[in-house]
Amino acid sequence: MRDIEKVIDEYITLAIPMPRMAAAEKFLRGTARAATPYIMVAPAILTLCVFVVYPIMYMIWLSAFRWDMIGPKIYVGLGNFIELFSNPDFYLVIGNTFKFMSLSVSISIILALFLAVYLKANTRVNALLQSFIFTPYITSMVSVAFIWAWLMNSEYGLLNFMLGKAGVGGVRWLEDAGAAMYSMILVAVWKGLGYNVIILISAMRAIPRQLYEAAVLDNTKPFRTFFRITLPMISPTLFFLTLMNIIAAFKVFDQIALMTGGGPINATNTLVFDIYQFGFKFYQLGYASAQGVVLMALIAVCTAAYFGALSKRVHYGGEA
Amino acid sequence: MTGIELRGVEKAYGKNPPVIENLDLQIEEGSFTILLGPSGCGKSTILRMIAGLERETAGHIFINGEDMRDVSPGGRGIAMVFQNYALYPTMTVKENIEFGLKNIKTPKQEREARVTEVVKMVGLTNYVNRKPQHLSGGQRQRVALARAIVKKPKVFLMDEPLSNLDAKLRAQIRTDLIELHRNLGATFVYVTHDQVEAMSMGTDIVLLDNGRIRQQGSPGSIYSAPRNLFTAQFIGSPPMNVVKAEDMEYRVDHAPHGTVSLGFRPENAVIVSERNPSERGRALFRGELAAREILGDHAIYKFKTACGSIRAKIMSGSTVEYGEWFVGVDRKYLYYFDEKGDAII
Numbered sequence: 001m002r003d004i005e006k007v008i009d010e011y012i013t014l015a016i017p018m019p020r021m022a023a024a025e026k027f028l029r030g031t032a033r034a035a036t037p038y039i040m041v042a043p044a045i046l047t048l049c050v051f052v053v054y055p056i057m058y059m060i061w062l063s064a065f066r067w068d069m070i071g072p073k074i075y076v077g078l079g080n081f082i083e084l085f086s087n088p089d090f091y092l093v094i095g096n097t098f099k100f101m102s103l104s105v106s107i108s109i110i111l112a113l114f115l116a117v118y119l120k121a122n123t124r125v126n127a128l129l130q131s132f133i134f135t136p137y138i139t140s141m142v143s144v145a146f147i148w149a150w151l152m153n154s155e156y157g158l159l160n161f162m163l164g165k166a167g168v169g170g171v172r173w174l175e176d177a178g179a180a181m182y183s184m185i186l187v188a189v190w191k192g193l194g195y196n197v198i199i200l201i202s203a204m205r206a207i208p209r210q211l212y213e214a215a216v217l218d219n220t221k222p223f224r225t226f227f228r229i230t231l232p233m234i235s236p237t238l239f240f241l242t243l244m245n246i247i248a249a250f251k252v253f254d255q256i257a258l259m260t261g262g263g264p265i266n267a268t269n270t271l272v273f274d275i276y277q278f279g280f281k282f283y284q285l286g287y288a289s290a291q292g293v294v295l296m297a298l299i300a301v302c303t304a305a306y307f308g309a310l311s312k313r314v315h316y317g318g319e320a
Numbered sequence: 321m322t323g324i325e326l327r328g329v330e331k332a333y334g335k336n337p338p339v340i341e342n343l344d345l346q347i348e349e350g351s352f353t354i355l356l357g358p359s360g361c362g363k364s365t366i367l368r369m370i371a372g373l374e375r376e377t378a379g380h381i382f383i384n385g386e387d388m389r390d391v392s393p394g395g396r397g398i399a400m401v402f403q404n405y406a407l408y409p410t411m412t413v414k415e416n417i418e419f420g421l422k423n424i425k426t427p428k429q430e431r432e433a434r435v436t437e438v439v440k441m442v443g444l445t446n447y448v449n450r451k452p453q454h455l456s457g458g459q460r461q462r463v464a465l466a467r468a469i470v471k472k473p474k475v476f477l478m479d480e481p482l483s484n485l486d487a488k489l490r491a492q493i494r495t496d497l498i499e500l501h502r503n504l505g506a507t508f509v510y511v512t513h514d515q516v517e518a519m520s521m522g523t524d525i526v527l528l529d530n531g532r533i534r535q536q537g538s539p540g541s542i543y544s545a546p547r548n549l550f551t552a553q554f555i556g557s558p559p560m561n562v563v564k565a566e567d568m569e570y571r572v573d574h575a576p577h578g579t580v581s582l583g584f585r586p587e588n589a590v591i592v593s594e595r596n597p598s599e600r601g602r603a604l605f606r607g608e609l610a611a612r613e614i615l616g617d618h619a620i621y622k623f624k625t626a627c628g629s630i631r632a633k634i635m636s637g638s639t640v641e642y643g644e645w646f647v648g649v650d651r652k653y654l655y656y657f658d659e660k661g662d663a664i665i
Contacts, residue, residue, distance in 0.1 A: 210406035213373050214467075218420035219394035228419075232410035315410045 056296070063289035073286075080290035089266060090274075090291075094298075097270045099181060101249040104188040109242055111189065112196035117226065119197065120204045130201070134194035141191070145258035148187045149174065174260055177267040184268050187255060192248070196241055203237035204230060235314045243306060250299050271295050323349035323507060324370060324475065329379035331365055331531075338377065340365060340531040347524070349384070349474075352501045352508040354518040356554075357528035363511045364479055366528075370509065371400050371477050383475065394423075399468035400477040404484060405460045407452040407467070414439070414448040417467050438470045458489045469504070478510045482517065494520055515555050519543065527551055549581070549661035558586050558620060558631045560655070563605075567627035570595075570604045572654070576664050579656040588653035589632035591621065592646045603654055605630055605647045609640060623647055 063080055065073040084090050115133065119126045136144060151158045152173035160170035173183045207230065215225045231238075253272040256262055262269035262277065269277075271291065279288035324347040332338035340362045347353045355363040368374040370381060372393035381388045388396055407416050414435060421431045439445050442462040452460055461481060468476055482490045498521055501508050512518055518525050519539045527534045527542065527550070535542055535551045546552035552560040562583045565575060572582065582603065595604060607623030607630060621632045621640055625647070632647055634640070656664040 208404070208406065210402050210404060211408060213371075213393075214400070214402065214406040214408070216373070216393045217371065217398070217400050218467075219392075219423040220419070221423070224423065229408060229410075235410075 059289045059292045062286055063293050065286045067285045068283040069285055070283075076286065080287050081293075083287065084290050084294065089269075092266055093269050093271055093274045096181060096266075096268065097250065097252075097298075100185060100188070100252060100270055101246060103182075104185045104192075104249050105242060105245040107185065108189045108192055108196055108245060109238070112193055112200050113238075115193070115197045116200035116204055117230070120201050122205075130194075130198065133197055136191045137194040139191075141254045142258060144187065144191055145255055148183075148190075149259050152183055175264055177264050180260055180264060180267045184252075184255065184259065187259070188249070188252065191255075192245065196245070199237060199241055200234065203234040207233045232315050236316055239310060239314045243303065246302060246306065247299060250295070250302070271298075323347050323351070323384070324509065325382040325385075326366070326370075327380045327382070329366075329369065329376045329381065331362070331369060331374065332377045338531070343379070343531065343533070345526065345533065345536075347507065347509060347526075349507055350505055351524045352498075352510065352522050353524045353526060354522035355509065355511045355526050355528060356515060356518040356522075357513065357534075358554075359513055360530075361528040362531040363513075363528050367400075367477050367479055367509060367511045370475075371398055372396055373400075396475075397473055398475040398477055399471045399473040401464045401468050401479065401481045403480040405452075405464040405481075407460060407463055409452055412449050412451055413444060413455070413463050413466075416452070416463055417470050420467065420471050434470050434472075438466045441469065442466045457485050458493070461485060461489075461493060465500070469500075473506065475507045475509065476504075478508065480512055481510075482512075483514075490517075497521055516557065519555070527554060529554075545663075545665075546583075546655065547663050549583070549657050552583050552655060552657075552663075556585055556587075558633065560585050561589070561630045562657070563625075563627040563630070568603075569606055569626045572603045572651070574601075574651060575654075576656055578658045578664060580659050581657045581661075583655040583657060584649040584653050586620065586631040586633040587635075588649055589630070589634075590648050591632055591634065591640055592648055595646050601651045603649045603651065606644065607647060608644055609642050612640065612642075614639060 062073075064075060064077055066076050066079070067073040119130055119133075152160075154160055154170055154172040154175055157173070159173065163170055171179055174180050211229055211233070212225065215229055220228070251272050252270055253276065256268055256270055256273045257276070260268040262273050272295065275288045275291045275295065278284045278291065324345075326343055326345040329340060329343045329345075330338050331340040343366070345366070355366055357363045365374060369376050370383075370388075372388065372391065383396055383398070408419065411419065417438060418431055418435050421434065426434075435448075439448055442465055444459065444462055444466065447455060447459060452463065455463065461484075464481065482493055485493065494517060497508075497510075501521075510517075510521065522539055524536065525539055525542050526536045529550050534554075535547045537545075542551060543555055546555065546560070549562060553562060560583045562581050564581050565572070565579050568582075575582065584603070595606070605623070605625045605627070607625035609621055610624045610629070611622040613620045618633055618635045619639065621634065623630045623632065623645065630647055658664055
């Protein structure tokens with residue numbers, strides 16, 4: 001027993017020879033120990049700073065200048081913002097963004113809820129349907145955009161061909177200023193739906209079966225069961241999913257760029273696409289940065305409002 | 321007939337062989353009937369079929385003489401208490417209790433009155449606005465009971481409702497349930513694998529094994545007149561000692577014809593230091609004391625004998641020291657079983 005303790009003691013002294021250290025060495029050791037956690041997280045923090053924090057700061061700084069990427073930066077103060085808010089096109093773009101966000105998210109979530117209720121039963125057919133519905137989500141946006149642009153082509157597209165066969169006149173899906181935004185929403189919902197369905201199905205499957213049995217014994221009608229049991233039980237998932245959908249919809253870019261280029265006459269021009277245009281087509285980087293600041297503020301405000309309005313109604317906590 | 325009756329009930333899952341086959345069972349109105357058996361014996365399945373949560377593959381279930389085949393679980397006049405309570409986690413205690421009443425559109429005034437009464441009955445008046453996650457296990461259990469009681473059902477179905485509680489609380493709720501049964505006068509059907517719960521609460525015990533009824537009767541008759549080895553060894557704590565007659569060192573000369581094994585309850589055994597040849601009416605075993613459990617008012621001794629382990633439960637007196645002893649049983653306490661394990665009476 002004694003021997004073992006001695007050996008352990010020696011081992012510890014070897015590993016951390018604190019008592020025998022000189023004061024300076026002791027100080028260094030102490031500092032090293034205190035610094036260890038910071039060194040551990042440094043790579044992640046550094047990456048975050050270089051690729052997230054610095055660009056944001058730079059964007060905010062740049063929004064106070066006029067710059068065409070080649071010439072000198074000219075300080076204009078809030079000039080870019082004044083120009084921005086006095087430009088009627090900007091309000092159109094903001095409106096488009098909100099229209100796209102609110103419609104695509106609400107349609108997608110509600111549709112996903114219906115489908116999840118229908119597909120949650122674990123059968124072979126459902127597994128197949130789930131993978132079908134999930135496929136668009138993992139398909140590259142470029143392919144999706146081209147396929148849909150072809151389907152929606154007003155002259156030789158499949159959709160108008162079928163409408164024609166059904167005796168209905170064709171729709172100028174992407175060329176009509178009134179229809180183009182809805183076409184964008186349709187494609188966005190089609191692409192993102194599968195993900196929402198899968199997440200909601202897994203949340204629904206986690207609800208204990210006994211709750212539904214208790215509900216049946218309590219004479220609960222199916223609709224009421226959905227609204228009083230299923231919906232509250234999946235509320236944390238639903239809350240998170242909706243938030244992610246909102247943020248993603250705010251940032252829509254590739255789909256617009258590939259399918260309409262913001263047209264016709266700005267009908268599908270959304271904030272991120274507009275930023276891209278001003279920044280890298282018109283080389284007005286200061287103006288684009290000001291738009292970026294507005295986008296950031298919008299997302300922050302929307303997220304905060306969403307949290308404030310709904311987070312209290314979300315059921316967290318264990319099952320009972 | 322009133323009460324619950326199962327006639328030729330069969331239950332099979334998918335294409336597997338049935339877990340319950342041709343089961344006939346009568347549960348009397350107003351009884352506290354316990355479905356008792358080891359896990360996998362089909363007791364919960366029977367309960368769930370009575371509730372309508374599972375459909376019988378063949379046969380009929382009658383409640384108060386009415387065929388339940390096409391009656392939904394909610395329409396059967398029953399209430400069920402689940403093992404894990406199955407409270408709605410997103411609702412408060414009050415909402416949990418009144419949910420069923422709201423669903424059948426009970427007028428608000430009556431609903432309030434009934435909820436208040438029930439909440440008082442189970443002692444949860446101060447907790448009505450809490451969510452289940454902020455309640456202890458025992459309180460959740462009482463919410464589950466209240467949710468059942470408030471519906472005023474003719475039949476209460478309970479699926480191991482005490483198994484998630486600690487021993488002390490279990491003993492307390494056991495007596496609460498007995499009182500509740502007496503006060504309500506409803507039929508209780510209670511599933512458990514715990515023979516203590518069965519013996520203490522039941523007015524009628526249905527002992528099941530592999531989907532078949534092994535014996536049905538009052539706790540007293542099941543204890544004192546087991547009809548087969550399964551019953552004999554399932555009931556009693558510790559269970560009945562069973563030995564092969566041919567292994568016995570000292571033969572019992574009065575055993576009836578066809579006896580293959582003998583049984584006796586540990587509480588009927590006596591421990592003696594010497595063999596007294598004049599005592600002819602007694603079965604005797606020579607054995608080495610292998611373990612002893614001193615439990616205060618009684619002690620349980622385990623002996624190793626020529627015919628296997630034997631337990632003796634001695635109610636008091638001085639502690640028996642380790643060593644060689646004789647275990648004796650009066651012939652009036654002996655049970656005889658034939659080749660198939662059925663009791664010879």
